[in-house]
Amino acid sequence: MSADALALVHVDDALVVVDKPAGLPSVPARLPPGHDNLTERVQRRFGDALVVHRLDMATSGLMVFARGAAMQRALSMAFAARQVRKRYEAVVDGLVAGAEGVIDLPLAADWPQRPRQRVDPLRGRPSLTRWRLLGRDLDARCSRLALEPVTGRSHQLRVHLLAIGHPIVGDALYAPALRAPRLMLHATTLALAHPASGAPLVLTSPAALPASAVGAPAEVPAAVPAEVPAAVPAAVPAAVPAAAVVAV
Numbered sequence: 001m002s003a004d005a006l007a008l009v010h011v012d013d014a015l016v017v018v019d020k021p022a023g024l025p026s027v028p029a030r031l032p033p034g035h036d037n038l039t040e041r042v043q044r045r046f047g048d049a050l051v052v053h054r055l056d057m058a059t060s061g062l063m064v065f066a067r068g069a070a071m072q073r074a075l076s077m078a079f080a081a082r083q084v085r086k087r088y089e090a091v092v093d094g095l096v097a098g099a100e101g102v103i104d105l106p107l108a109a110d111w112p113q114r115p116r117q118r119v120d121p122l123r124g125r126p127s128l129t130r131w132r133l134l135g136r137d138l139d140a141r142c143s144r145l146a147l148e149p150v151t152g153r154s155h156q157l158r159v160h161l162l163a164i165g166h167p168i169v170g171d172a173l174y175a176p177a178l179r180a181p182r183l184m185l186h187a188t189t190l191a192l193a194h195p196a197s198g199a200p201l202v203l204t205s206p207a208a209l210p211a212s213a214v215g216a217p218a219e220v221p222a223a224v225p226a227e228v229p230a231a232v233p234a235a236v237p238a239a240v241p242a243a244a245v246v247a248v
Helices: 038-045 069-080 156-163
Strands: 008-011 015-020 049-051 060-067 085-093 100-104 107-109 117-119 128-137 142-149 185-193 200-204 245-247
Touching: 008 200, 015 038, 038 049, 038 060, 049 069, 060 069, 060 200, 069 185, 085 156, 100 156, 107 156, 117 156, 128 156, 142 156
Parallel strands: 060 185
Antiparallel strands: 008 015, 015 060, 049 060, 085 142, 085 185, 100 128, 100 245, 107 117, 128 142, 185 200
16 A cells, blocks of 8 residues: 555545554654654645544554544544544454443553553543444354444553453454454444534444454463463453443
8 A cells, every 4th residue: 555545434624534554553653754654644635634533553444534623623522522432343362252241441551561551440540341242253263343432541442352351363462372464453433423514424434354364372271261361461450350341
C-alpha cells in the first residue's frame, strides 16, 4: 500500500471516516519525522482534518477525523460523553463459554512495562466491556467475539480479554505465544449523531479476521487449561473476581 493510500468509508463537510489498516500508526506522536501514519495520510487529502480519537497501531478498522475545529470539539465531546457506540470484532484464544457477558475490571498503566496496561483493583480506573459470542472454531481452538467497550481505556479490550483467560490472537504485546500475521482485532462499527445535522450516522467495516490465519499457540504445560495463557504477567491477576465477569 502506498504512503497516500486511504480506504475512505464516509466523507462530508463535517467529518472523514477511514478504514485503518493493521500496523499503521494512527497519529505521528513519538514517531520520527516522515514516518508513515494515518493522520498525515488523511491530512494530505483533506487539509482541515483533525484527530478525534485513535486506534492502537496493531488494530484495524474505523477511525473518524473532524473537519475543522468546531467539528473536532463536537465530536470530542460526543466521545467523552459516551454518545458514540463503538463495536469491535476479535478472534481470541480458547473456546469461550457462554453466549454473552460483561467484563468489569479497573485498568491502570503498568509503569515498569510501559506501554502495557494492567488490571489494578486499587488504583485502576473503572473499565467496562460487553462481549457476545459470534462463533467457535474447534480445530483452531479459538472463538470469535463481538466487543463493545463502554469505557475507552488504553488497551482495554486487549487487557480485559487477557484477564479472563482469552487473549486476542496475534497480540505481540500481551500474548506473544499466540501466533498470527497480525492482531486479530478490528473496529467494525461506529454509531453516532452527525456533529452538524444531528442525524443518526452508522458506519460499518466488515472484519477480515479468518480463523485460518491463526497459528498454533506455543505448547502449554499440562497443568494449565488450554484456554488460559501459559504465562500471565504478574501485574495482571490470573484469578479474576467472580463478580467482575458475568456470562449468560
